[in-house]
Structures are given as structure tokens and as C-alpha cells.
Amino acid sequence: MERLKVAIIGCGNVSSVHFAATAQNLAAELIAACDTKPERAKAMGEKYGIPYFTDYNEVLELGPDVIHICTPHYNHSEIAIAAAQKGIHVLTEKPMSITLYEADNMIRAARENNVKLGVIFQNRYNRASLAVKEAVESGQLGRIKGARMFVTWHRPDEYYSQSDWKGTWEGEGGGVLIDQAIHTMDLMQWIVGEIDSLEASMANRTHHIIDVEDVAEAVIRFKNGAIGSLYACNYYTYDADVLLEVHGELGTARIEKDHAVIRIAGQPERKVFPEDDYEVIGKDYWGVSHKIQIDEFYRDVLENRPVDIDGVEGRKALEFVRAIYYSATTGEPVQFPFQEPMGFTPPSLTR
Numbered sequence: 001m002e003r004l005k006v007a008i009i010g011c012g013n014v015s016s017v018h019f020a021a022t023a024q025n026l027a028a029e030l031i032a033a034c035d036t037k038p039e040r041a042k043a044m045g046e047k048y049g050i051p052y053f054t055d056y057n058e059v060l061e062l063g064p065d066v067i068h069i070c071t072p073h074y075n076h077s078e079i080a081i082a083a084a085q086k087g088i089h090v091l092t093e094k095p096m097s098i099t100l101y102e103a104d105n106m107i108r109a110a111r112e113n114n115v116k117l118g119v120i121f122q123n124r125y126n127r128a129s130l131a132v133k134e135a136v137e138s139g140q141l142g143r144i145k146g147a148r149m150f151v152t153w154h155r156p157d158e159y160y161s162q163s164d165w166k167g168t169w170e171g172e173g174g175g176v177l178i179d180q181a182i183h184t185m186d187l188m189q190w191i192v193g194e195i196d197s198l199e200a201s202m203a204n205r206t207h208h209i210i211d212v213e214d215v216a217e218a219v220i221r222f223k224n225g226a227i228g229s230l231y232a233c234n235y236y237t238y239d240a241d242v243l244l245e246v247h248g249e250l251g252t253a254r255i256e257k258d259h260a261v262i263r264i265a266g267q268p269e270r271k272v273f274p275e276d277d278y279e280v281i282g283k284d285y286w287g288v289s290h291k292i293q294i295d296e297f298y299r300d301v302l303e304n305r306p307v308d309i310d311g312v313e314g315r316k317a318l319e320f321v322r323a324i325y326y327s328a329t330t331g332e333p334v335q336f337p338f339q340e341p342m343g344f345t346p347p348s349l350t351r
């Protein structure tokens with residue numbers, strides 16, 4: 001069988017999941033690790049017995065079939081576009097970029113160079129997410145009236161002070177929304193449907209060493225008439241289970257962390273759990289489905305199939321995030337599709 005030559009750019013926290021998934025995939029062959037911090041590139045290179053580099057351009061010159069981008073948010077678009085222009089398929093971590101302008105450039109570069117662009121939103125592949133989506137799409141819940149999501153996690157000041165890119169509009173592109181809540185926002189719009197408009201507020205209430213939001217709330221109006229409520233903060237006392245609930249005329253379907261509870265009038269309650277034997281690589285709250293999405297992406301490349309979460313699909317959660325930043329900054333509701341003003345960056349929220 002043809003094996004894909006795979007290189008991983010960025011050897012920080014999340015890369016451990018990408019290296020492990022790729023090393024376990026018989027259709028893939030790891031050919032390079034890359035990080036601007038030499039000790040990180042070396043550690044992954046030695047662990048997997050592969051050459052390691054500090055400049056991603058040298059990696060692109062090796063001619064990999066696929067690169068994974070596991071770098072900070074601010075350089076996803078630069079690396080993705082450089083790879084696409086060399087005919088290399090790209091699987092990037094979320095968010096695909098900081099701005100919608102960058103996202104559009106990535107989508108265009110992939111299209112023009114006939115390469116696949118995938119965006120990691122691994123939680124779409126969780127059994128719980130699939131069960132709730134199915135309950136909505138099959139009509140079991142009846143007309144969808146509302147949805148609510150809560151992400152209340154814990155990120156101490158050290159989380160920011162120990163990073164050279166988090167906590168700024170330029171480096172991370174935001175705070176709790178673009179980094180932590182974006183997974184649940186992606187599920188909300190994927191399950192409930194297209195957003196029509198939203199109105200939001202945000203603040204930095206406890207992390208005074210950073211510029212970006214550590215709390216945000218929004219009311220979301222969906223095109224199907226449902227109303228959504230969003231609350232996210234990262235100053236809670238622990239990483240509490242994420243909640244996403246969909247309320248239909250006939251019942252509710254709720255995702256709590258990695259399991260779902262579906263309650264439909266006149267039917268027994270249904271619970272959906274992850275498979276018993278799943279292996280958690282990395283942090284527990286990252287979920288268990290990175291490997292599924294990475295395996296799928298390789299199959300898409302090998303069989304030239306469309307990618308489930310391609311650039312257009314991955315952009316939707318970013319549009320949701322950016323629309324909240326815009327609404328919270330201007331105090332105005334935002335209509336979708338959101339036309340982001342060129343160069344829009346929210347001001348520092350530090351008091």
C-alpha cells in the first residue's frame with residue numbers, strides 16, 4: 001500500500017497526539033519533526049527516530065505528502081499557504097487562523113493548488129456529538145427551539161506567563177473563546193445549524209496580565225428560528241465538564257464532556273458513552289477523537305475524497321468567534337455572513 005509521508009510542524013503540547021496517531025497509522029510514515037525551539041524538535045525527532053528541523057521551509061523541501069500544523073495560532077495561515085503552494089496537503093490545528101481574511105487566503109491557496117486542507121475539531125467525531133447531531137437531523141427532537149453552551153474552565157495566570165504567544169490579540173487571537181470554547185461553539189453551530197445573527201459581550205475580569213477576554217456571553221439567533229445562549233470563562237476553579245444542550249419541541253439532547261443524554265417525550269432516556277477501550281493521549285479534556293480525525297484525513301488524501309472538516313467547514317467556528325469579538329467590541333448585533341472589516345482587532349481588555 002502507498003504510504004503518506006507526513007511531517008509535523010510544532011512540537012509543543014498538542015503535537016504528542018498528532019505524533020502518536022500518525023505513528024500508529026499504517027498508511028503513514030513520519031518523515032520529519034519541526035519546531036523553532038531546537039530542544040523540542042530534537043526530543044520528538046529522537047523519540048520517533050526521524051530527522052528534525054527548526055525551519056519549516058526545510059521540511060517543505062523534503063516533499064512530504066502531508067504536514068500537520070501544531071504551531072501557535074498566528075502562523076497557521078503562513079505555514080498552510082507555503083505548504084499548499086508546494087502541493088502539500090495540510091491538516092491544521094484549530095483555530096485555522098486568527099482572522100477570517102487569513103482563513104479565506106488558506107482556503108483559496110488549497111483550492112488553487114489542488115491540495116486538501118483539514119481543520120482539527122476532533123470532538124465532532126465523539127460518539128456523543130454524533131448521537132446528538134443524529135437526534136436533531138432525524139427529527140427525533142422535533143423543531144429545535146433553543147441551545148445553550150457552558151464552558152467554565154481553569155487557566156491560571158501561569159498558563160499565560162509560561163507561554164510566549166498566549167493571551168494577546170496578535171499571538172493567540174483572543175482568549176477563552178478562540179482557544180478553549182471554540183470546540184463547543186463548533187459543535188453548537190454544526191448541530192443546530194446556520195447562525196443568522198448574534199449579540200455578545202466580553203471582558204477580562206481576572207487575568208490582568210493578558211489583553212484578551214477571559215469571559216464572554218452571547219445570544220445567538222439561528223436561521224431555523226432557534227435561540228442560543230453561550231457562556232464561557234476560564235477563571236473557574238477547575239475544568240468543569242463542558243455542556244451543550246439542544247432543546248426541541250419533543251425533548252432535549254445534551255452533551256456533557258464526552259457523553260450524551262437524550263430525553264425524548266414518551267421514550268426511555270438514552271445515554272451515549274465513548275468506547276470502553278479508548279486511549280487518552282494528551283490532556284483528558286482534549287477528548288479522544290484526534291486519532292479518528294487524523295485517520296480520516298489520511299484516507300481522504302489517499303482516496304481523493306472530500307474532507308469532512310475542510311477549510312470552509314473549519315472557518316465556521318472562527319466566524320462565530322470573530323463575530324462575538326466584533327459585537328462585543330462595537331456593542332452592535334452582527335448579521336451573518338459576518339463581513340469582517342479588514343484589520344479588525346479588538347482593543348486590549350486589561351483594566
Ligand SMILES: NC(=O)c1ccc[n+]([C@@H]2O[C@H](COP(=O)([O-])OP(=O)(O)OC[C@H]3O[C@@H](n4cnc5c(N)ncnc54)[C@H](O)[C@@H]3O)[C@@H](O)[C@H]2O)c1
Binds near residue numbers: 013071094095120
Ligand atoms: N484540538 C485540541 O484539543 C487542542 C489542544 C491543545 C492545543 N490545540 C491547538 O494546537 C496548536 C498548538 O498548541 P499547543 O498547546 O501545542 O502550543 P505550544 O506552545 O505548546 O506548542 C506550539 C509549538 O510550536 C512551535 N512553533 C512556533 N512557531 C513555529 C514555526 N514557525 N515553526 C515550527 N514550530 C513553531 C513553538 O516553539 C511550540 O513548541 C494551537 O493551535 C492550539 O489551539 C488544540
